Amino acid sequence: MADKAYLCTPKKTVKLQVFSEISALRSFLAPLRSPSRPIGLVPTMGALHAGHLALIAQSKQHNPLTVASIFVNPTQFNNAADLEKYPRMPEADTAMLQAAGCDVLFCPSVAEMYPVPSALTMDFGNLNRILEGEFRPGHFSGVGLVVAKLFNIVQPARAYFGQKDFQQLMVIRQLVSELCIPVEVMAVPTLREPDGLAMSSRNLRLTPAERAKAPVFYETLQYAQAAIKTKKPWSEIRQEAAMKVAATGFRLEYLALATQPNFQLTENVTDSQPKVLLIAGYAGNVRLIDNLIIE
């Protein structure tokens, strides 16, 4: 075995190629792209954590070339303070991508992605009106815009998104389907901290005291899942969830139940249609979301 290992080509550490200009990235990718050499894209807003690395790992498994993008997209922030405070750590991110074996990093400036202010908005119908669509007006239009841009710049065969942003995933699937974009959208399950908190770049903004109580959102999802199994009425589940969150001093924005795969809000806890539980709330000034697919 040792001999065999010795004979193997040592694993090369390929240097991460970094681009900040669209034209340079396109020129680099054009000769590398072919039906037999699909590109995997992992769009991120940086402040990378293990959840992002799981996306990179999946892409590396499926595609000979993986491109990660880091762009804190202003058009998807409905709240200026949230945009300003969004964590940015380009050096650490680059080192993590290099260590993860990512091939290419695209990290454009706002001026590169939006040379003129955007006038195009997208409305995704039902997805625009409920939950994140309702509480973050304009958010999904910005998501659709930047994801369409990234797809057209990188032209990947597959793109990887975390299931933590569940409704965003629905929006991207709708975008791809309605515009016939030749990209396969790959959903990767949410990674969690040992205490259950869904990994998120926004967790970095929590104070130690908030961080200690932040698992309450996931615990509330688990409580609701168990309560649904007992067929407790949804109104009671919702009320108890709100009290559970309030007991920590946090604020529940919504706990909702949506059918799958058509993502319609429902209060029906007795039928057998697949569903997903979704939660959003504020830990201090930090807005957190999470979800749980009901088994």
Add this chain to the structure above:
Amino acid sequence: MADKAYLCTPKKTVKLQVFSEISALRSFLAPLRSPSRPIGLVPTMGALHAGHLALIAQSKQHNPLTVASIFVNPTQFNNAADLEKYPRMPEADTAMLQAAGCDVLFCPSVAEMYPVPSALTMDFGNLNRILEGEFRPGHFSGVGLVVAKLFNIVQPARAYFGQKDFQQLMVIRQLVSELCIPVEVMAVPTLREPDGLAMSSRNLRLTPAERAKAPVFYETLQYAQAAIKTKKPWSEIRQEAAMKVAATGFRLEYLALATQPNFQLTENVTDSQPKVLLIAGYAGNVRLIDNLIIE
């Protein structure tokens, strides 16, 4: 000279390849597409005339492979009667494309392009609010949707559009620019009948009496252009234009002046900024549009 001609390879008549399914068209095009073999796309709604053939001819000049599409796109019709009455003549269209040397025809059904009703809408800002955007609510969203679909299905290097639909051209340029779509948008000048009427599939719906008077829209544009040169106030020009059209029994919907290239409505006839005159009106039940770039 005769000998030389004899020695030339006789011009091959290549059979037009016709596809109605997205997957079959994609499979056919995939092995033919390469940076050295760009594809030209000519999106149409059929009822082809010489204006469309000029687009095909331009595409054939620039690209080794030309794809025409024929699809009467329901999402861009704000008026059900207009959709129903839009001329359809698939056999004649196919013969014209074959004779013009077009390589591929894509003529999908509505179910193929919209397997589920579309929920995505696009808003192009200023372009959505004025002229065609104002008088045809939802029109440009449908245009954006179908053009994005066609671009993603065919993945052309260049796409050809007639200048007759001037504001549509602006919308498509905005779509391409804002979504970073890797397609070069090519504008081809309007072709006109000998009496000046802009070629349009909708002209087929005119009665002989309406057809005889239809050049009034182009004549009104020419009158306005001449009047602008004399620096006559825009309000007077507009009033006289309305009288000119009314004299034929037709109805003027708008005569407008827009700056170029940023397409802002203006009434300033004295400054030196490039401009375009745009007109829309009804000849009986048939809505016609035209425009004139001011030299």
